[in-house]
Amino acid sequence: xxxxxxxxxxxxxxxxxxxxxxxxxxxxxxxxxxxxxxxxxxxxxxxxxxxxxxxxxxxxxxxxxxxxxxxxxxxxxxxxxxxxxxxxxxxxxxxxxxxxxxxxxxxxxxxxxxxxxxxxxxxxxxxxxxxxxxxxxxxxxxxxxxxxxxxxxxxxxxxxxxxxxxxxxxxxxxxxxxxxxxxxxxxxxxxxxxxxxxxxxxxxxxxxxxxxxxxxxxxxxxxxxxxxxxxxxxxxxxxxxxxxxxxxxxxxxxxxxxxxxxxxxxxxxxxxxxxxxxxxxxxxxxxxxxxxxxxxxxxxxxxxxxxxxxxxxxxxxxxxxxxxxxxxxxxxxxxxxxxxxxxxx
Amino acid sequence: xxxxxxxxxxxxxxxxxxxxxxxxxxxxxxxxxxxxxxxxxxxxxxxxxxxxxxxxxxxxxxxxxxxxxxxxxx
Numbered sequence: 001x002x003x004x005x006x007x008x009x010x011x012x013x014x015x016x017x018x019x020x021x022x023x024x025x026x027x028x029x030x031x032x033x034x035x036x037x038x039x040x041x042x043x044x045x046x047x048x049x050x051x052x053x054x055x056x057x058x059x060x061x062x063x064x065x066x067x068x069x070x071x072x073x074x075x076x077x078x079x080x081x082x083x084x085x086x087x088x089x090x091x092x093x094x095x096x097x098x099x100x101x102x103x104x105x106x107x108x109x110x111x112x113x114x115x116x117x118x119x120x121x122x123x124x125x126x127x128x129x130x131x132x133x134x135x136x137x138x139x140x141x142x143x144x145x146x147x148x149x150x151x152x153x154x155x156x157x158x159x160x161x162x163x164x165x166x167x168x169x170x171x172x173x174x175x176x177x178x179x180x181x182x183x184x185x186x187x188x189x190x191x192x193x194x195x196x197x198x199x200x201x202x203x204x205x206x207x208x209x210x211x212x213x214x215x216x217x218x219x220x221x222x223x224x225x226x227x228x229x230x231x232x233x234x235x236x237x238x239x240x241x242x243x244x245x246x247x248x249x250x251x252x253x254x255x256x257x258x259x260x261x262x263x264x265x266x267x268x269x270x271x272x273x274x275x276x277x278x279x280x281x282x283x284x285x286x287x288x289x290x291x292x293x294x295x296x297x298x299x300x301x302x303x304x305x306x307x308x309x310x311x312x313x314x315x316x317x318x319x320x321x322x323x324x325x326x327x328x329x330x331x332x333x334x335x336x337x338x339x340x341x342x343x344x345x
Numbered sequence: 346x347x348x349x350x351x352x353x354x355x356x357x358x359x360x361x362x363x364x365x366x367x368x369x370x371x372x373x374x375x376x377x378x379x380x381x382x383x384x385x386x387x388x389x390x391x392x393x394x395x396x397x398x399x400x401x402x403x404x405x406x407x408x409x410x411x412x413x414x415x416x417x418x419x
Contacts, residue, residue, distance in 0.1 A: 039363055043383055226382050227402030230389055235399060270390050 003247045004178050009131040010170035012141075013338030014309075015069040016163040016302035017061040018050040018289065020344045025049070025156045040156060045265025049159035049290035051151040056345075058089040059097050061162025062145040063104060064345040069143075069164045070105075072338040077105065081139035082112040084130050086122040086294055088323070089149040090115060101145065112139070119190070120261045120322025122146055122294035124330040127165070127318075128178045134169050141168045147295035150222075157264060159290030163298035166338075176332040177248040179240050186325035189228040194220045229322070233267045236327050238274040241319060244329045252277065255331070256314040257305060261321055262286050262296040294320065303342050310339040347396070352415045355395055359387035370412035388414065 025041050025048065026034070041047055052061070062085070070077070083105070085098035098113040107113070112133070118125055126144045133139040147162040194205045205220040237260070245252065258277055260268055262285055272282050283304035285296070292299045297318050301309060308314065313335040321327035347355070349370050357368060362379050374380050385405050392398045400417055408414045 035363055039361055039379070040383060043361060043387065225402070227385055227389055227405070230386050231399070231401050234390070234393055266386055266390055270394055273394055 002179060002181065003244065004128070004180075005248075006128070006131045006135045006176045006178070008169055008171050008173055009134045009176055010168050010173040011176075011332055011334050011337050012166040012168045013069050013073050014163065014165045014298050014301060015065040015072075015338075015340045015343065016161060016295065016299045017065040017068075017343040017345050018159075018161045018292075018299070019052045019056060019061065021051050021053065023049045023051050023151070023153060028153060037156070043264075043266055044156060045268075045284075045286040046156060046159075046290045047287050049151055049156075050161065051153070052149050052160045056149070057091050058087050058147045058149040058160070058162050059085075059091050059101055059145075061160065061345060062147055062164060063101065063162070064343055065162050066101075066105065066143060066145060066164035068340050068343055069166055069338060072340055073166055075141060075166070078108050079141045080107045080111050080143060082130060082133050082142035083107060084114065084116060084126055084142070084144050086116045086118050086126040086144070086146040087148055088117060088119045088293070089147075098145070118324070118326060119148065119293050120263065120291075120296070121320040121324060121326040121328050123261075123297040123320045124178060124318055124328030125180055125320070125326070126294075127167070127176070127330055127332075128180060128328070130167050131176060134167055137169070139169070141166070146298060148293035150293050151290070155222075157291045159292050161289070161292040161295035161299045163295045163302070165298060174333040176330060177244060177250075178328065178330050179244040179247070180328040181236075181240065181326065183325045186228065186232060188223070189225045189232065189325060190222070190323040192220075192222050229263075230267055230270075232325050233263060233321050234270045234274065236325075237271050237319060237321050240327055240329050241275055241317065244331055245317070248331045250315065250331055254315055255281070255317045258282050258317045258319070259297050259300050260319045262289070262291050262300060263322065264291065293322075296320075299342075302339065306339040306341055309334050309337060346418050349412065349415050352418070353411060355391055356388070356411060356414070359391035360384040361387060368411055370410065370415070372411045373409060374411065374414070375409075392417070
C-alpha cells in the first residue's frame with residue numbers, strides 16, 4: 001500500500017506498563033563473561049532490561065496500561081467499538097488474546113477484537129488499522145494494545161512491556177500520514193522456526209546442541225541474523241522516513257520528535273546519523289528499557305515524553321521496523337492527549 | 346578511497362577491541378581476538394556511515410585479511 005493518509009482520527013491517549021524486575025546486562029552474567037559483556041553493552045547500548053515473572057503475560061501488562069488510560073480518559077466501556085492487539089506473545093496459540101481481553105476489560109460484545117502478528121514494526125501498522133476503522137465511521141472509539149514478552153535472562157537485547165493507545169473519531173482532527181511496507185523475502189532474518197505447522201515441536205527440540213563457539217543452543221530458540229537485520233534497518237528506514245516526510249509535505253525541522261523502534265544502539269545511531277537528526281529530537285530508552293519489540297515506540301514516548309506530550313501540540317514521526325521483514329512510518333499530531341507516567345506491575 | 350592506513354584506523358574503532366591490537370593489511374581477520382558477530386556489525390556500519398558503501402554479512406565472510414576488507418571499497 002505504501003503511502004496513505006487518514007482523516008477524522010484523533011490520538012486520544014497512551015499508557016505503558018513494564019514489569020518490576022530489572023535485569024542488568026553487566027551484572028547478571030557469569031564473571032567470566034564480564035569483559036565481553038562490557039564491550040557488548042557499549043555497542044548495543046542496553047544496560048538494564050525488564051523481565052516478567054513466569055506467570056505474567058504481555059496481556060497482563062497491557063491490561064494494567066489500558067485500565068489506567070481508560071480511567072484518565074473517562075471513557076465508558078460500552079463506547080469502545082474495537083480492541084486490536086499487536087503481539088507475538090499471545091496468551092495461547094489460539095484463541096486470540098484480544099478476545100480474552102474483551103472479556104477481562106468488560107467491553108461490550110459489539111466490540112471487534114482480534115490479534116495482529118507483527119513484532120518490532122507493529123505500532124504504525126496497528127495505528128493505521130484501528131485508525132482506518134475509525135476513519136470509515138463504524139468505530140467511534142478504539143483501543144490498540146501493543147507489546148511482547150520476549151525477555152530472557154540470557155539474551156541481552158529484549159525487554160518486556162505492554163502498552164495501550166486510544167483513538168477516537170473527531171471530524172476536526174489533523175490528518176495522520178503513513179508509509180507501510182513488507183518484504184517477506186527476509187522472513188528468515190528473525191524467526192522462531194519450531195512450533196508452527198511447518199516444523200511442529202518434536203523431541204529433537206528439547207535437546208540443546210552446541211554452536212561453533214561452544215555455546216549451548218536450544219533448537220526451539222529465536223533465530224536472529226544480526227548482519228541481515230542491521231543491513232535491512234539501516235538501508236530501508238532512512239529513505240522511508242524521507243519519503244513519508246516528502247509525501248506529508250513536512251520538513252524535518254517541523255517534527256518535534258522522531259521516535260524509532262529501539263533495536264540496538266548501532267542500528268539506531270546509524271539511522272539517526274544517516275537522516276542527520278540531532279540527538280535531542282530522537283529520544284531513546286535503550287539504556288534502561290532495552291529492546292521492547294513492538295512496544296518500543298509507546299514505551300519511549302511514555303518514558304521520555306509523557307509530560308511534554310500531555311501539554312501543547314506536538315508533531316511526531318514514529319518509525320517501526322523488524323521481523324517480517326516489515327517497516328512502517330507515521331507522521332501525526334498529538335494535542336490534548338492523556339499521557340500517564342510509566343506504570344510498573 | 347581512503348588509504349589502507351586510514352582504513353585500519355577506522356577499522357580499529359569499528360571493531361571496538363577491549364585491549365590494544367596491532368593490525369596490518371596482512372592481518373588475518375580470524376586471528377583477531379574479537380572478530381565476532383559484533384565486529385561484523387561494526388564493520389557494516391563503518392562502511393555505511395564513513396564511506397557511504399553498502400556491504401552485507403556475506404561480503405565480510407568472503408574476506409580473509411584486513412586488506413581484503415579495504416578492497417570492498419573499490
